[in-house]
Amino acid sequence: MTSSSSNRPRARVPGGFRDLTAADLVARRSMLDTLQRIYELHGFEPLETPGIEYVESLGKFLPEAADQPDAGIFSFQADYDEWVALRYDLTAPLARYFAQNAQNLPRPFRRYQVGTVWRVEKWAPGRFREFMQCDFDTVGTASVAADGEVCMVFAQALEALGIARGDYRVQVNDRKVLNGLLEVCGIALADADTVGAVLRAMDKFDKFGVEGVALLLGAGRRDESGDFTKGAGLNATQVDRICAFLSAGGRSGSTADRAGVLATLATAVAGSATGEEGVAELTEIHELLDAGGYGSDRVAFEPSIIRGLEYYTGPVFECELTFQVPDDKGRMRSYGSVASGGRYDGLVERFTGEKVPATGGSVGVDRLLAALQAKGRVSRDWEGPVVVTLMSKRRAPLYQAMVSELRAAGIRAELYLGTSGFKAQMKYADRRNAPLAIIAGGDEFDRGIVQIKDLRLGKELSADIEDRSQWVADRPAQVEVPRDQLVASVQAALAGRLIG
Amino acid sequence: MTSSSSNRPRARVPGGFRDLTAADLVARRSMLDTLQRIYELHGFEPLETPGIEYVESLGKFLPEAADQPDAGIFSFQADYDEWVALRYDLTAPLARYFAQNAQNLPRPFRRYQVGTVWRVEKWAPGRFREFMQCDFDTVGTASVAADGEVCMVFAQALEALGIARGDYRVQVNDRKVLNGLLEVCGIALADADTVGAVLRAMDKFDKFGVEGVALLLGAGRRDESGDFTKGAGLNATQVDRICAFLSAGGRSGSTADRAGVLATLATAVAGSATGEEGVAELTEIHELLDAGGYGSDRVAFEPSIIRGLEYYTGPVFECELTFQVPDDKGRMRSYGSVASGGRYDGLVERFTGEKVPATGGSVGVDRLLAALQAKGRVSRDWEGPVVVTLMSKRRAPLYQAMVSELRAAGIRAELYLGTSGFKAQMKYADRRNAPLAIIAGGDEFDRGIVQIKDLRLGKELSADIEDRSQWVADRPAQVEVPRDQLVASVQAALAGRLIG
The missing domain is CATH 3.40.50.800 (Anticodon-binding domain)
Known part of the structure; x- marks a missing residue:
C-alpha cells in the first residue's frame, strides 16, 4: 500500500491469460447450458474434479511431455510431499477419479465435465494458456454403441445450438481400419518412422487434396514457397491404394453415404483381421445411427480423419463446421473442427492394472463459441440494466x-x-x-x-x-x-x- | 503405461482437494443461477478474470501473508520473469482489472464474478484449499447508496433461494461508528494493541454475550476449561460504554428496529466527528432501505459486527442464517454467516495511486449450499436417465x-x-x-x-x-x-x- 508510484505494481495479466467480459460470458453461458442439457438428455451426469492433481496422476499425455513429466503443465510443490500441477485436460482426471472410485461406480460410468484447463504453451492472439473444455465420456464398456452415441451427442448438440444440418459434419474413422490399411499395404506397424510419415501425409488430405497426399506418401512434395517435405517413400501401388481409401469419403467431394464408404473400406482392408474388425465396428455404429435417425448428412464416415493415433484405440471422431467464414486474410474458408474424440483404453489401466475401455468426446468451448458468434447464433452484446x-x-x-x-x-x-x-x-x-x-x-x-x-x-x-x-x-x-x-x-x- | 503394479500411480487427490458429484453439482448450479439472476437484476454484469495472476498484483491481503507475499497462496514461476500465483479471492483481481481498464470502464463499474479460488490453508473435513466464491462489487463511487444495495442484494438473493424472512438477517455496522466509539472511550486508534484487543473482545459478543465481553474488555476471562484470556485492560466506564453500544442490536435479544439502533449509536459516539459521520452514513442507508421496502426484519443494524477492520473503511455487512441446525455434536445451533462484505478503498490505489472507493459482497458458495440442503431448498439427489x-x-x-x-x-x-x-x-x-x-x-x-x-x-x-x-x-x-x-x-x- 505504498503511495510511491515507482513501487506500484503494474496492472496486467501474465502472458497467455485474459479477462472475459459480459457479452462473451453471457454467450458462453447460454452455449454451455445447451451442451449440458444435451449431455444430460443422453444419460451423462455431471462431475467436477479439482483443478490441481498430483503430477503422477496426470501422466504423460501431452506431446511436450514425452521426456519430462511436468513439461507443458503448470507444476509446483507447495507444501506437498510430491509435485502437483494444474490439470491440462479433463480426461486424465477422469481416469484418476474412475480408478479411485471404481468399486462404487456403475459400469458403464457416464459423466460430463465442464472445466478450465491450463497448459504452458506458446501464447499468441487467440491462443491462451487457460481455456475451457466440455467433455463427455463413457467409461467401462467396449460396446461400440457407446461410440455411436458420441456421434449422436455431437449432432444433437450442434443442432440445439442452432447449427443447421448441412452446416456441420460429424466424421468418423476407426484406428483399426487404418491399421488394417497399413497392413494390407505391407507397412509394418512396428516401423514407427514410416507409419508416422504415412499418417502425417494422410492427415493432409483436407489441406492438399489427393495429389498432394500422393506426393507426400511417395517421394515428397515441394510447396509454393519452394520448401521441400520429404515423403514416406511408398511405391506407386501403395500410394494408389491409400489414395483410393482416402477418396472414399465426403472430403473428396464424393457424396458417398455411410453404406458406400463402408463398402470401399471393406474392400480396402480385405485380408487384414484388424481392418475387418474395424469395418465391423463401423458397420455396427452405422446401424445404430440409422436406427436413431442419424443419416449420412449428419454423421459421415471419413477415411481421412487421422487424429492422435497413439492415444486412441478404435473409433475416432471429428466434428467439423462446413459453412464458410472469412479467415485472417479475408478469404472464405470452412470454419473447421470444433469437437473431437475417440475410444481410448490405457488411461485407467495406468492406475489399477485393469483394462477399462472408454470412449468420449470433447467440445472446444472457445472455438465453438466463436463459430456461434460468427453465425449470429448467440448474442454479441450485453444489454445493461x-x-x-x-x-x-x-x-x-x-x-x-x-x-x-x-x-x-x-x-x-x-x-x-x-x-x-x-x-x-x-x-x-x-x-x-x-x-x-x-x-x-x-x-x-x-x-x-x-x-x-x-x-x-x-x-x-x-x-x-x-x-x-x-x-x-x-x-x-x-x-x-x-x-x-x-x-x-x-x-x-x-x-x-x-x-x- | 507400465503394467508393473509397483510403478503404478495411486489414484488420489492432493490433500485439501475433492471431487464433486452430480447431486452436489446440480444443487450448486441451481443456486448459482439464482444468485446470478439476482445480481443481474440489480445491474451487476458478469466478469471473468484468469485463475493465475502476478503475485505482485494479488498483494498481501491474506492474514498469513503479512511478511511473505506468497504465503497462503499457490505460487510458481513457470516460464515467466516474475512469480505468478493462483488467485486466493476475487477482489484483488477485480482491483487489477479495474486499474488496467479504468479508462474504458463506466463509473461506477458494477460487476459480479463466480469463480474458483485457491488457498494454502490447513485442510480438514469440510475445509478445502479450492473453493468457489460469488462476489458482486461496485467500484468507483463513495455513495453509500451502493452500500445499501449490497444489503438489498443479500436479502433478495436469500429470499429467491427459498430462505424465508425471519430465517435470515442482513446485519450492518460501520467502521467509522466503531472508530468513533473508541474515540469517545478515550482509546487512541494509534494504540494498535489495545484497539486489537478491544475489537477481538467485541467480536465475541455473539459467542459469550455481554458478560463475557465485559470480562474480555476489562481484566480478562477464564473459560470453562480453566484457560485464561488476558483482557484489554479498560476501566469500568469504558467497558460499560462499549457494552451498552453492543447491546443496542438484535443479537442482544432486543427487537430494536434500525431507527432505534441509530438513536443508541448516535448517543454512543456523540462528540466524535468520525463517529457522527458513520451514523450519518447508516442513516442514509436506512432511508434507502425503507424506500426500497426493506424493513428491520430483513436488514438490521448490528453494532457487534466487527469483521476485518484493517481491510474495510466504512459500512460492513454480515449475512446470518438464524434458523437452527444440529452441529457436529447434535446440539441445535444457529446456522451462522453465509455472506459478508464491506466498503474498501485501498485496492485500486495500490496500482494507480488514484483513490477509488468501492464496496461489495461475497457469498460463501459452499456454506450457503450446505444451508440450502439442510433446509431442503435444493435437491440432494440426482435422478438418472x-x-x-x-x-x-x-x-x-x-x-x-x-x-x-x-x-x-x-x-x-x-x-x-x-x-x-x-x-x-x-x-x-x-x-x-x-x-x-x-x-x-x-x-x-x-x-x-x-x-x-x-x-x-x-x-x-x-x-x-x-x-x-x-x-x-x-x-x-x-x-x-x-x-x-x-x-x-x-x-x-x-x-x-x-x-x-
Missing part, C-alpha cells in the same frame, strides 16, 4: 423506490450510484448499454410523472437516420408517463412500444 | 430407436451400453438412480409391446411397506404398453401415473 438517473441526492429514497419497483417486476434496473451531473449520467447509461433511462427532477416530482428515455432508439437513429434532428422532432425517443404507471410503461418500452 | 435395457445385441438398433424417440421428446434416456445380463442391468439402473427401466425381449417384440418398470416405486416400497410381496402382487410396479405408445407411456410414468 434500466438506469434510474439521480437528479437530487436529497430525493435518493424516492429514486430508490422506483428501482425497487422495477426489480420487483423482474426488470433489471439500477439507481445511478455515482456523484456526477445529468450529462455524465446519460453517458454512463450509454456505456452500460442501458436500454432505457428514467429521468425525474423537481418538475416531474411536482407533476407526479417520470420521463422514460429510450437509449436503444437513440443508437439506432444515430446509425441509420440521416436527418436526425428532424426525425427526433417528429418522433421523440422520450415520453413522460404517470409515476404510478412506471413499471407498466417500462415494460412496454422494453417491448419496443415506447413511442406511440 | 430412463434406462432402456438390452436383451439381445442383435436387436441393438431396435433399442436404439426407442432411446432416440424418448430423447426427441426431451426425456433423459440411455441405452444400456455394457455387456452384462438382465439382473446386472437392473442393478445398473438402480445405481444410476434411474426412475424407469424399459424392458423388451423376444416375446415383447413379437407382441409389439414394451415393459415399463418403475424403479422409484420399488425404492419407496422397500423403504415404507412392511409386507412388500403382498403390496407388489396387488399393485405391480411394472406395466406393459404398446410399442408405439412408448413415449406417451413413459411421460405418464414419469409424471407418476404409471400404475392404474
Whole structure:
C-alpha cells in the first residue's frame, strides 16, 4: 500500500491469460447450458474434479511431455510431499477419479465435465494458456454403441445450438481400419518412422487434396514457397491404394453415404483381421445411427480423419463446421473442427492394472463459441440494466423506490450510484448499454410523472437516420408517463412500444 | 503405461482437494443461477478474470501473508520473469482489472464474478484449499447508496433461494461508528494493541454475550476449561460504554428496529466527528432501505459486527442464517454467516495511486449450499436417465430407436451400453438412480409391446411397506404398453401415473 508510484505494481495479466467480459460470458453461458442439457438428455451426469492433481496422476499425455513429466503443465510443490500441477485436460482426471472410485461406480460410468484447463504453451492472439473444455465420456464398456452415441451427442448438440444440418459434419474413422490399411499395404506397424510419415501425409488430405497426399506418401512434395517435405517413400501401388481409401469419403467431394464408404473400406482392408474388425465396428455404429435417425448428412464416415493415433484405440471422431467464414486474410474458408474424440483404453489401466475401455468426446468451448458468434447464433452484446438517473441526492429514497419497483417486476434496473451531473449520467447509461433511462427532477416530482428515455432508439437513429434532428422532432425517443404507471410503461418500452 | 503394479500411480487427490458429484453439482448450479439472476437484476454484469495472476498484483491481503507475499497462496514461476500465483479471492483481481481498464470502464463499474479460488490453508473435513466464491462489487463511487444495495442484494438473493424472512438477517455496522466509539472511550486508534484487543473482545459478543465481553474488555476471562484470556485492560466506564453500544442490536435479544439502533449509536459516539459521520452514513442507508421496502426484519443494524477492520473503511455487512441446525455434536445451533462484505478503498490505489472507493459482497458458495440442503431448498439427489435395457445385441438398433424417440421428446434416456445380463442391468439402473427401466425381449417384440418398470416405486416400497410381496402382487410396479405408445407411456410414468 505504498503511495510511491515507482513501487506500484503494474496492472496486467501474465502472458497467455485474459479477462472475459459480459457479452462473451453471457454467450458462453447460454452455449454451455445447451451442451449440458444435451449431455444430460443422453444419460451423462455431471462431475467436477479439482483443478490441481498430483503430477503422477496426470501422466504423460501431452506431446511436450514425452521426456519430462511436468513439461507443458503448470507444476509446483507447495507444501506437498510430491509435485502437483494444474490439470491440462479433463480426461486424465477422469481416469484418476474412475480408478479411485471404481468399486462404487456403475459400469458403464457416464459423466460430463465442464472445466478450465491450463497448459504452458506458446501464447499468441487467440491462443491462451487457460481455456475451457466440455467433455463427455463413457467409461467401462467396449460396446461400440457407446461410440455411436458420441456421434449422436455431437449432432444433437450442434443442432440445439442452432447449427443447421448441412452446416456441420460429424466424421468418423476407426484406428483399426487404418491399421488394417497399413497392413494390407505391407507397412509394418512396428516401423514407427514410416507409419508416422504415412499418417502425417494422410492427415493432409483436407489441406492438399489427393495429389498432394500422393506426393507426400511417395517421394515428397515441394510447396509454393519452394520448401521441400520429404515423403514416406511408398511405391506407386501403395500410394494408389491409400489414395483410393482416402477418396472414399465426403472430403473428396464424393457424396458417398455411410453404406458406400463402408463398402470401399471393406474392400480396402480385405485380408487384414484388424481392418475387418474395424469395418465391423463401423458397420455396427452405422446401424445404430440409422436406427436413431442419424443419416449420412449428419454423421459421415471419413477415411481421412487421422487424429492422435497413439492415444486412441478404435473409433475416432471429428466434428467439423462446413459453412464458410472469412479467415485472417479475408478469404472464405470452412470454419473447421470444433469437437473431437475417440475410444481410448490405457488411461485407467495406468492406475489399477485393469483394462477399462472408454470412449468420449470433447467440445472446444472457445472455438465453438466463436463459430456461434460468427453465425449470429448467440448474442454479441450485453444489454445493461434500466438506469434510474439521480437528479437530487436529497430525493435518493424516492429514486430508490422506483428501482425497487422495477426489480420487483423482474426488470433489471439500477439507481445511478455515482456523484456526477445529468450529462455524465446519460453517458454512463450509454456505456452500460442501458436500454432505457428514467429521468425525474423537481418538475416531474411536482407533476407526479417520470420521463422514460429510450437509449436503444437513440443508437439506432444515430446509425441509420440521416436527418436526425428532424426525425427526433417528429418522433421523440422520450415520453413522460404517470409515476404510478412506471413499471407498466417500462415494460412496454422494453417491448419496443415506447413511442406511440 | 507400465503394467508393473509397483510403478503404478495411486489414484488420489492432493490433500485439501475433492471431487464433486452430480447431486452436489446440480444443487450448486441451481443456486448459482439464482444468485446470478439476482445480481443481474440489480445491474451487476458478469466478469471473468484468469485463475493465475502476478503475485505482485494479488498483494498481501491474506492474514498469513503479512511478511511473505506468497504465503497462503499457490505460487510458481513457470516460464515467466516474475512469480505468478493462483488467485486466493476475487477482489484483488477485480482491483487489477479495474486499474488496467479504468479508462474504458463506466463509473461506477458494477460487476459480479463466480469463480474458483485457491488457498494454502490447513485442510480438514469440510475445509478445502479450492473453493468457489460469488462476489458482486461496485467500484468507483463513495455513495453509500451502493452500500445499501449490497444489503438489498443479500436479502433478495436469500429470499429467491427459498430462505424465508425471519430465517435470515442482513446485519450492518460501520467502521467509522466503531472508530468513533473508541474515540469517545478515550482509546487512541494509534494504540494498535489495545484497539486489537478491544475489537477481538467485541467480536465475541455473539459467542459469550455481554458478560463475557465485559470480562474480555476489562481484566480478562477464564473459560470453562480453566484457560485464561488476558483482557484489554479498560476501566469500568469504558467497558460499560462499549457494552451498552453492543447491546443496542438484535443479537442482544432486543427487537430494536434500525431507527432505534441509530438513536443508541448516535448517543454512543456523540462528540466524535468520525463517529457522527458513520451514523450519518447508516442513516442514509436506512432511508434507502425503507424506500426500497426493506424493513428491520430483513436488514438490521448490528453494532457487534466487527469483521476485518484493517481491510474495510466504512459500512460492513454480515449475512446470518438464524434458523437452527444440529452441529457436529447434535446440539441445535444457529446456522451462522453465509455472506459478508464491506466498503474498501485501498485496492485500486495500490496500482494507480488514484483513490477509488468501492464496496461489495461475497457469498460463501459452499456454506450457503450446505444451508440450502439442510433446509431442503435444493435437491440432494440426482435422478438418472430412463434406462432402456438390452436383451439381445442383435436387436441393438431396435433399442436404439426407442432411446432416440424418448430423447426427441426431451426425456433423459440411455441405452444400456455394457455387456452384462438382465439382473446386472437392473442393478445398473438402480445405481444410476434411474426412475424407469424399459424392458423388451423376444416375446415383447413379437407382441409389439414394451415393459415399463418403475424403479422409484420399488425404492419407496422397500423403504415404507412392511409386507412388500403382498403390496407388489396387488399393485405391480411394472406395466406393459404398446410399442408405439412408448413415449406417451413413459411421460405418464414419469409424471407418476404409471400404475392404474
